[in-house]
Amino acid sequence: MNKVQRGYSYSIVNDDHYGSAGSTELVFPYWSFSKTAIALCALKLHERGEVDLDRPLSGRRYNLRQLLQHTAGLPDYGGLKDYHAAVACDEEPWPEEQLMTAAHADELLFEPGKGWAYSNIGYMLARRHIEDQTNKSFSSLLAELIALPLHLHSIELATARQQFLRVHWQAAQHYHPGWVYHGCLTGTPQDAARLLHALVTGKLIQAETLRQMLNARPLGDRIEGRPWMECGYGLGLIIGRMEGVGRVIGHSGGGPFSVNAIYHFPDLDQPVTVAAFTEGTNGGDAEFEAVKTAREIATDTA
Numbered sequence: 001m002n003k004v005q006r007g008y009s010y011s012i013v014n015d016d017h018y019g020s021a022g023s024t025e026l027v028f029p030y031w032s033f034s035k036t037a038i039a040l041c042a043l044k045l046h047e048r049g050e051v052d053l054d055r056p057l058s059g060r061r062y063n064l065r066q067l068l069q070h071t072a073g074l075p076d077y078g079g080l081k082d083y084h085a086a087v088a089c090d091e092e093p094w095p096e097e098q099l100m101t102a103a104h105a106d107e108l109l110f111e112p113g114k115g116w117a118y119s120n121i122g123y124m125l126a127r128r129h130i131e132d133q134t135n136k137s138f139s140s141l142l143a144e145l146i147a148l149p150l151h152l153h154s155i156e157l158a159t160a161r162q163q164f165l166r167v168h169w170q171a172a173q174h175y176h177p178g179w180v181y182h183g184c185l186t187g188t189p190q191d192a193a194r195l196l197h198a199l200v201t202g203k204l205i206q207a208e209t210l211r212q213m214l215n216a217r218p219l220g221d222r223i224e225g226r227p228w229m230e231c232g233y234g235l236g237l238i239i240g241r242m243e244g245v246g247r248v249i250g251h252s253g254g255g256p257f258s259v260n261a262i263y264h265f266p267d268l269d270q271p272v273t274v275a276a277f278t279e280g281t282n283g284g285d286a287e288f289e290a291v292k293t294a295r296e297i298a299t300d301t302a
Contacts, residue, residue: 007289008168009276010189011297012197018272018297020189026168027154028277029177030185030192031253033262035123037185039068039236040199041141042130043209051133057125062112067126068235069217073108074119077181086179087256093178096124116217116233123182138183150198155187169279171257180255192262193275200249200264200273213237214249226284227291245291254283261286268298 008022030037042064045051053065062072077083080102086094100106100121109117127138134141139157147155158164158177165173167186177184198204205213216232216239223231231240242248246267253260259282262275274297276290 007276007278007286008189009274009289009293010193011275011293012193012273013270013297013301015197015201017190018301021293022189024188024190027166027186027188028168028260029158029164029172029253029255029258030155030187030262031180031255031258031260032120033192033251033253033260034180034183034185036196036199036236036251036262037142037146038123038127038130038138038182039213040204041138041145042068042126043205043213043235044145045130045134045141047206047209051130057129061108064126064129065235066112067122067129069116070118070122070233071114071116071217072112072119072122073110073115073117074122074125075103075105075107075109076117076119076121077103078118078120083179087175090174090176093176093181096181099181116219118233120180120182127182142185146195146204149204150194152187152191152195154191155185155195158184158186169258175256184255189275189277192260193273196250196262196264196275197273200266214239216240223284225282227287242287242291245294252283252287254281254286256281259283259286261290263287263290263294265291265294265298268294270298270301272297 010020011018046053054063056063066072077099105121131138161176164177213235216234218232221230227242229241229243237249238251239249245265248263248265250263258279260277264273272294274290274293276286278285
């Protein structure tokens with residue numbers, strides 16, 4: 001494991017703040033933890049009868065559930081060299097149509113439901129779908145369904161460079177959040193941990209809905225340089241097992257200058273939720289930091 005660079009974390013035990021490393025007021029990009037929020041909004045809307053998880057999207061062969069679990073067959077833009085070159089040059093984000101063309105988004109990798117492929121494009125389409133079905137922006141849905149009920153005052157959807165000026169990492173001043181096409185949430189480690197903790201402890205969705213969200217598709221076991229022993233994907237959640245802590249539920253995220261790991265550890269003697277944020281691009285750094293923090297808390301509270 002590479003040495004963690006200036007890590008920040010926040011931990012929750014039994015619905016209470018347990019401890020933090022670094023300031024609890026600093027703001028960070030949530031990167032792909034935003035997918036958890038998108039999936040959560042979709043599921044809450046499904047509970048209210050406003051969206052259908054299993055009806056194919058108009059003119060498409062895949063449905064919303066498949067988009068949320070990365071089983072729709074859509075490709076991703078993460079492997080596009082031109083995309084990364086444009087981000088490195090601090091260019092303005094491409095129009096969605098240009099992105100879709102560059103990624104060959106109309107060419108499915110497999111028949112929907114017959115495989116698995118991580119796709120940021122899939123989550124962009126999922127966000128667009130719930131916005132269309134409700135005639136509300138994702139920002140307003142986020143506030144209505146998650147942020148306001150939980151009093152998560154720091155969380156907002158960043159859509160402009162100006163909004164990234166509040167991000168702690170200096171490199172954020174030279175990045176447009178529009179490059180995260182499904183949307184990039186920003187907020188404190190405290191609010192990230194509180195969001196996940198409320199979700200996994202059943203305070204945001206019904207028990208049956210949470211069961212569906214946690215129904216993970218197995219993806220494999222160990223990942224080089226990371227703490228995973230086995231890994232799977234539910235609906236907006238990475239679910240598996242990590243070394244020394246057993247089961248984990250949450251999501252990792254990363255961009256061109258920082259990474260994070262927001263996970264709940266239910267198998268410890270004292271279950272804990274940890275949100276860890278570190279500099280750099282090695283996702284294992286944040287994951288190992290989250291595991292280390294969770295184990296320390298379990299030992300201290302035993």
